[in-house]
Amino acid sequence: MEWLTKLSKSIEYIEENLTGQISYDEAAKIACCSTYYFQRMFSYVAGVPLSKYIRDRRMTQAAFDIQSDNSKITDIGFKYGYTSPTAFNRAFQNVHGISPTAARTQGVPLKAYLPIRFKISVTGDESMRYRIEEKEAFRIAGVRIPLSEDMEENSQTVPIFWEKLWREHRISEITNLSDQEHQKLLGVNIYSHQHYIFYYVAVATNKPLPKGMEEYEIPAATWVVLQCDGHYPQSIQYMYKRFLTEWLPFSGYQYAELPDIEVYPVSDQKPTSGHSEIWIAIKKQ
Numbered sequence: 444m445e446w447l448t449k450l451s452k453s454i455e456y457i458e459e460n461l462t463g464q465i466s467y468d469e470a471a472k473i474a475c476c477s478t479y480y481f482q483r484m485f486s487y488v489a490g491v492p493l494s495k496y497i498r499d500r501r502m503t504q505a506a507f508d509i510q511s512d513n514s515k516i517t518d519i520g521f522k523y524g525y526t527s528p529t530a531f532n533r534a535f536q537n538v539h540g541i542s543p544t545a546a547r548t549q550g551v552p553l554k555a556y557l558p559i560r561f562k563i564s565v566t567g568d569e570s571m572r573y574r575i576e577e578k579e580a581f582r583i584a585g586v587r588i589p590l591s592e593d594m595e596e597n598s599q600t601v602p603i604f605w606e607k608l609w610r611e612h613r614i615s616e617i618t619n620l621s622d623q624e625h626q627k628l629l630g631v632n633i634y635s636h637q638h639y640i641f642y643y644v645a646v647a648t649n650k651p652l653p654k655g656m657e658e659y660e661i662p663a664a665t666w667v668v669l670q671c672d673g674h675y676p677q678s679i680q681y682m683y684k685r686f687l688t689e690w691l692p693f694s695g696y697q698y699a700e701l702p703d704i705e706v707y708p709v710s711d712q713k714p715t716s717g718h719s720e721i722w723i724a725i726k727k728q
Contacts (some may be wrong), residue, residue, distance in 0.1 A: 446474070446691065449473065449474045451561045451563050452473050452474070453473040456470055461500055463524075479592050481632065484698070487684045502538035520532075570686060574591070579663050580660055580662050581661050586617065587599075587657050589639070597642075600642075620648045620656075622649055624644070629646060629707070630643070630707065631703070641657075661722070665725055666722045666723065668722055669686055672717070686721070686723060694725070695728055697728065698723070703722070704722035
């Protein structure tokens with residue numbers, strides 16, 4: 444429960460600085476995690492990327508200001524960090540569907556995005572299937588793409604990457620690398636504190652690395668393995684959220700900030716749903 448309290452304090456920091464400079468690094472520091480993992484966890488728990496949440500909140504407050512006082516539109520835009528009237532107009536229209544000037548007309552429909560409040564909900568009607576495993580370090584090999592610290596951008600990049608691999612028939616090339624008894628296809632999100640981020644589609648293997656592929660050693664760790672069933676990627680995203688809001692707060696563990704691993708069954712054709720697992724590294728509080 445402590446980490447949700449910290450996450451709530453980071454939201455308070457954002458709210459207090461809607462008209463000033465918001466530092467993702469500072470918000471992450473308040474939440475006691477890296478900037479990348481803060482954004483990642485926020486997007487799963489809140490259901491929207493952090494960048495979009497901040498834009499929506501600023502444009503909500505900007506709409507209130509536009510309708511409640513006679514300040515110039517450009518001054519209101521500047522108040523919320525937009526030095527360019529064009530940029531403010533574009534951001535406002537993306538949220539409300541009308542221009543800031545039109546928003547001054549009484550009776551026009553606007554949208555309000557209220558501050559997020561994190562709290563523990565009474566749950567228990569839906570069980571979570573999981574197991575905890577100690578695992579030695581192991582090597583993965585496959586293909587990868589670089590990611591950014593912008594979760595909104597990554598949410599589009601990763602599905603396109605999977606589509607490309609299926610279209611180019613590279614999935615079978617990757618799965619043929621596996622020398623494990625039970626073949627599994629892995630989606631691995633790797634973040635380094637040296638600020639490089641990669642997403643791998645890979646398998647666990649000790650075979651020699653083929654040309655055109657990359658390898659990475661997953662460190663030894665304690666893992667919570669969550670069972671997922673349903674459509675991809677919604678079932679995965681849903682289980683991440685349940686892990687962060689239902690399992691983690693009461694488990695006595697904390698997030699270890701190691702690679703997150705999605706485990707999919709090997710298939711000859713692109714699956715749209717089915718059984719999968721999420722491996723998340725944890726450590727004792």
